[in-house]
Amino acid sequence: PLQLLWINLVTDGAPTVALSQEPPHGRVLDEPPRPTNAPIIARALVFRIAFVALFMAAGTIGTFLWTWVHGDLAQARTVAFATMSVFQLFNIYNTRSLTDSVFRIGLWSNRWVTWGVLFSATLLIAAIHIGFLQTALRTVPLTLGQWGIVVLVSSTVLIAEEIRKWVAPGLFGLEISNSRETARAPVRVR
Template identity: 35%
Template sequence: LTAMHIARELNIADAESTALTGQDLAKMEVEDIKTRVDHVSVFARVSPEHKLKIVQALQEKNNIVAMTGDGVNDAPALKKANIGVAMGITGTDVSKEASDMVLLDDNFATIVAAIEEGRRIYDNIRKFIKYALTSNMGEVLVMLIGPFIGFPLPLTPLQILWVNLVTDGLPGLALTVEPVEPGTMKRKPHSPTESIFARGLGIDILLIGLMLAAVSLVAGFWSRATGHPDNWQTMIFTTLTIAQMGNVMAVRSDLDSTFKIGFFSNRMLIGAVLLTVALQMAVIYVPFLQDIFNTRALPLIDLLVSLGLSVLLFFGVEVIKWTRRRKGVE
């Protein structure tokens, strides 16, 4: 078949791939197609009725199916497919109505670009949710656990507002413009009914929240143990804020290490992190802001400890991702 020859040139088919023609499909039911569809790379000379059979067979094998078409007769298959794609220039109005996507330029490469952009947006939504909820979980745990271990009021109401405003604001927004991750288009599609908290997101929120609370409370204990008993609240406040910057750098990917995707691949995020740290330094070292936020100037050693604990949190999140990669989680 000419179609098979072209498919092999484009690396769509290999030596083990087979082809089915419209004549073959006319003699087969959906169940028969299901038994062969995994090894078929080319369907040639097919009618609209055959296309519908192919879509049904692939879906019954738990595949996510995209279907392209431009004619009125293609409408049933376009409607049945998970993603119906109609031609914008040559396509009929009926095919466009039945589709989920319309190619305005009739260029198949646009499908790939659209899927890549869609995955990037969805991934970034998950990253923002993960970052925001882990941060909030850490704050809640600090407030709940602190009074039971000797910290009567770990954070004042104004400090809590500051943490939420500064850490969830600029860094969170910068996460939404995170570039597409390497290997995004090699991932298998996930179920359309999948919860946004699937694939370990809920567990990550709990684990990272616990780590965030732990490093913040350890900072408070450090301050007391080293002869600065009046600084413990500022230490908790500062560590909680800066540690979230370590968190936001690490949650830029569910699986890939930050070292692999590159620290500086999202310059907007780098700027947001630096600005957040600078604002936090102002809150603890500028006198009139100290009065407003009930903070104290931290000695250099305390500040270095706070930064060190924040780096520790970053590597803690990286370990979680490394463990997931070892298990082969997608």
């Protein structure tokens, strides 16, 4: 339970706050306002969240099982914790725009997000390699090879979302607005 709190509060905290400094992309002010009866979270966004969540869950479970087979349970738990945390750090770049590639926007264009990710990554490394944090979070040190697997697997969420944005921005059959703030179903006129 403490590891989940760490991921939700510590790993996600700084990058999420940094997203508030994200400049608008495209022609956000030219878009019409959302209808007053539109849901707060549109169906397109729910499907996108589910896609990313399942992707992250599969990667985390995969790294856990791989490490457990080749190591021990404590290492496997730590690798799973690190994988889920690093998935979140890569995914913060996906959330900068629902449809625009982070590489078109500029991977480093929001320096606050970059600093937030670096800060959270540093705290994650501390949680896994500093004694009193290891005790509190029940982690064990990871090898460089294990860290490599964590980063490699976790980076796939960025790649998968970039492919989705490029190949099928409306993958789930719903229009996703060009702005990063909204996702909405097509408006039906009666």
